[in-house]
Amino acid sequence: MSQPCAIKNCKRASRTLCHCCNQNLCRDHFNEHDDLLNSKLVPLADEVNTLNDRISAINLNDMMGECRQELDQWRRNCYKTIDDLYHQKCQELQEYVSTRIDSQRQRVTELRTQMAELIDKQETTKQDIADVTSTIHDLAQSIESIEQNIAQVDTTPLKLDDTMIRIGEVKTQTCILSKLSTPSHTIGRSPTTWNAVAANDRFLLMHNNSKLCLVDGTYSVVKCANWEYGLILGMCWSSSFNCFIVLTKQKIFLFNENTATISEIHDIQNGNWHACGCSDYSLYLSQSDSNSSVFQFSLPSTHLARRLVTNQNENREQIDSITCNRGTILLALNNITIQAKTIQLRSENTFSILWSFQLDVTYNSNRTRCCSLSQNQWLVTDWYTSRIFHLTQNGLLKATCTYSSRTYDIILFHSNILTILTDGRIDFHKI
Structure with missing residues (x-):
């Protein structure tokens, strides 16, 4: 049924x-x-x-445009690194050869003076003849050695690793603030240390014990130079100079990572400076008199290209931090008039505002610092509250946390090591 x-x-x-x-x-x-x-x-x-x-x-060409720009920039950076090393070694070769020849020239001059004195006195002894003969023999051998081989240059083939460039699917940037509980490494700082750091793809630059110090990827201090120029207000890396820029209140210095030497930029006049930032071809500076201005200097010429104003009204606004990344400038603004702290992302070409984000912090006059992350995201730290804000590429708040110590500065080192300056130490977090 x-x-x-x-x-x-x-x-x-x-x-x-x-x-x-x-x-x-x-x-x-x-x-x-x-x-x-x-x-x-x-x-x-x-x-x-x-x-x-x-x-x-x-359109494949359009879609790959930004990726190709990344590859082109990597290639330019590599070429520049090779050229810089080449010119450095050419200079070392010149100095070595000149020193070697000058040394022998000095010996020849001294011998000629000795011969003139002997001829003038006409009291030559057998010992004089023996000494002169021996000196001539030694000089002849030294000069022959120079003539045959003035210097030896030993080179090592450049080894390129395929893993230097990784191509694959874009991974969404996870919230890195959850990884800041325990540092993977720390470096102690003296009480007289200035609160600024900078980094390139090789080294981190820090100030400690009255010295500028370069730290490599193993957290080892590899080079140092005595710092005798007072309070450091900011640091940044300049690819145009291939040097770190170090900012003081009245002067601007270059720190050469290859020679660990410090030199002053004389072309930029004293300006009561407060913060600095660098793009590929420009240096941006702000002043400490709350005039709402950013001064753009072309690199490497260092001539003033333009003065940019962040605030058209009469509000007193100080620019605490300048961070450049991929044609944009992130500014940390401290508006003294309305007592508010704001983060603005602007176009480097037009200086127009792309987005703005007001920090939810107890107002204070202390400096706010910023750093860029991958995928055009940002970290912002407020010293007074020890809070760190993670902002998306669109200026939205992704996450926030309160750090265990006061945070003076923050920067991304080697693309995966978040470096935080705190009281008495530098914390390194792998992200």
Whole structure:
């Protein structure tokens, strides 16, 4: 005997088993069920066609443009690194050869003076003849050695690792603030240390014990130079100079990572400076008199290109931090008039505001510092409250946390090591 149709209130007998829903249905309800399922194919087919249109409309050259820019920038940086090392070694070769020749020239001059004195006195002894003969012999050998091989240059082939460039799917930047509980490494700081750091792809520059120190990827101090120029207000890396820029209140200095030497930039006049930041071809400076201005200097010429104003009204606004990244400038603004701290992202070309974010902190006059992350995201730290803010590329708050100590400065080192300056130490967090 057949079973009744599974549809409620249907009195007809079932005619078939629907394998989709595993129900016994009569002919009419089975046809309705079948038609309903088939009708869903049309909108699904439309969605497939839409996806096909989207994938067909993708312009590979346009989509790969930014990635190619990254590769081109990497290539330019590598070429510049090679050129800089080449010129440095050419200078070392010149100095070595000049020193070697000058040394022998000095010996020849001294010998000629000695010979003139002997000839003038006409009291030459056998010992004098023996001494002069021996000196001539030694000089002849030294000069012959120079003539045959003035210097030896030993080079090591440049080893390129395929892992230097990784290509793959973009991974969403996770919230890194959850990884800041325990540092992977710390470096102690003396009480007289100035609160600023900078980094390039090789070294971290810090001030400690009255010295500028370079720290490598193993957290080892590899080079130092005595610092005798007073309070350091900011540091940044300049690819145009291939040097670190060190900012004081009245002067600007270059720190050469290869020679660990310090030199002053004389072309930029004293300006009551407060903060600094560098892009590929520009140096940006702000002043400590709350005039809402950013001064852009072209590099490497260091001539003033333009003065940019962040605030058109009469509010007193101090620019505490300047961070450049991929054609944008992130500014940490301290508006003294309305007592508010704001983060602004601006276009480097037009200086127009891309987005603005007001920090939810107890107002204070202490400096706010910023650093860039991957995928055009940012970290902002407020010293007074020890809070760190993670902002997205669109200026939205992704996360926030309160650090265990006062945070003076923050920077990303080697793309995966977050470096935080605190009271008495520098903390390194792998992210």
